[in-house]
Amino acid sequence: MSKYVIIGNSAGAIGCVEGIRSVDKDGEITLIASEPHHTYSRPLISYLLYGKTDEQKMKYRPDSFYKDNKVKKMLGRTVISIDKKSKKVLLSDGREVPYEKLMVATGSVPFVPPMDGLDKVKKKFSFMTLDDAHKLEKAITPQSKVLIVGAGLIGLKCAEGINDKVESITVVDLADRILPSILDSDGSAVVREHIESKGVKFHLSDSVKSFEKNKATLVSGAEIDFDILVLAVGVRPCVSLIADIGGKVNRGIVTDDECRTSIEDIYAAGDCTESHDVSSNSNKVMALLPNAYMQGETAGINMAGGDAAYDNAIPMNAIGFFGLHIITAGTYEGDCYVSREGKSYKKLFYKSNRLKGYIMIGDVKRAGIYTSLIKKRTPLSSIDFDLIKEKPQLMAFSRKSRNEFLAK
């Protein structure tokens, strides 16, 4: 019997392995995942397409990872259900794997809303996995006219990945701005202008009314010819394994600070979960890689009998498009401080003596100092706020805090 069973093989799952091994060097670990590949960095699929990385370099951990950590891997296999009474998972090939402690790090899958005529489109793709990237790469040619539905992170990362390899890219989104979940309208305009300067076209506040084989008609009446369609409208957390057995699920699987689900001996981490955002004091799906890793690690430590809590999570994103960097974090509420200089844009949000959130575009140096103020809920009265507004710097802190940071 495996002491630990992990479902998934991405950031959440790998964090879990490393968390377990920091406490228990030998307890048997079995890792099961549908994707057949060695663990890879999902965000790198766009970098792979434009050649900034390759399949060897995009491995999230070295080739010897499973061996070094004594992990029995079962890749290319899917778990279809959990039997919480007899504590085992059932695979699609009929096999059963018993567990003492179980980790669910199943991530998310693309969400495709019903769209009129979608079945007539022959070449349509998602952009979530290495296999998706390979399929898209095979399909595109220098003559391709690509239509991307969705101007969020995934749609735009896809655009960046293939821009040099196709004739044209058009992006359609219902929102009135690109990257609506992380940028305000001014910041969004800065990034949009930059991406447009690389040739990508946008139709915003608009959506597809109907598809024909090679043409999309938008609600506004605009018609777009295309031969390749990428659907990047949104993602849906994979919660069914837990929902099916009566575990608590909202949008994501509900987890506590120790990364436990509501079911005994079952933990969850990553994009399939919902956890506490300390910047807004509410529960959210925070689908980003650092969170997935740290939740997985926390769960792993607890599964192995250690004691860990992940109690300072916030939404945060570091992302770049065509050389323009963006870092955002926290919640956009309260008063604002804005500064702009050339292509750089910065907005800080503060309320009740705390930094709540920030947007930085262009010059993002030392952004982590801001992130840390949000996570630690540092009272702004304890630092020199004028200096912190000007730029992230340790000079803004008291001599005593600086001493803690640098001399201890």
Add this chain to the structure above:
Amino acid sequence: MKRIYVDEKWCLGCHLCEYNCAFANSGKDDMSKALKNVKINPRIQIEEKDGISFAVSCRHCEEPLCVKGCITGALSVVDGVIEIDKDKCVGCYTCIMSCPYGAIMPSDDGVVQKCELCLKNSNGKPACVEGCPNRAIIYEEKE
């Protein structure tokens, strides 16, 4: 583990540590050739204002948020030292978003750079410490 500690009381604000860092990591063996007419981008950087100055470089944290958040696995802990594999790094700047001290920064070659205690360059031990005229930066084992 031996770490770098900075005491702002002794810092003269002379910026020598920045030059020594840039030279040690330049891969060249002549300081004037390495640094003349070059805008240096050192891994240790001085903050200064109104007579206060101090150097900031990687703390080699026991809970390295940069490593945990790295999207590629380019950052890792090797015997307590936080190392970067520049070949694997794609310059996404997730680590810049994560580091509470602002101690990891864009490099001139499109990825990121950070202090690795000069253990991987030909100096072999921290050049900033060696060259500091007032012992404002020290390299030692505490506790």
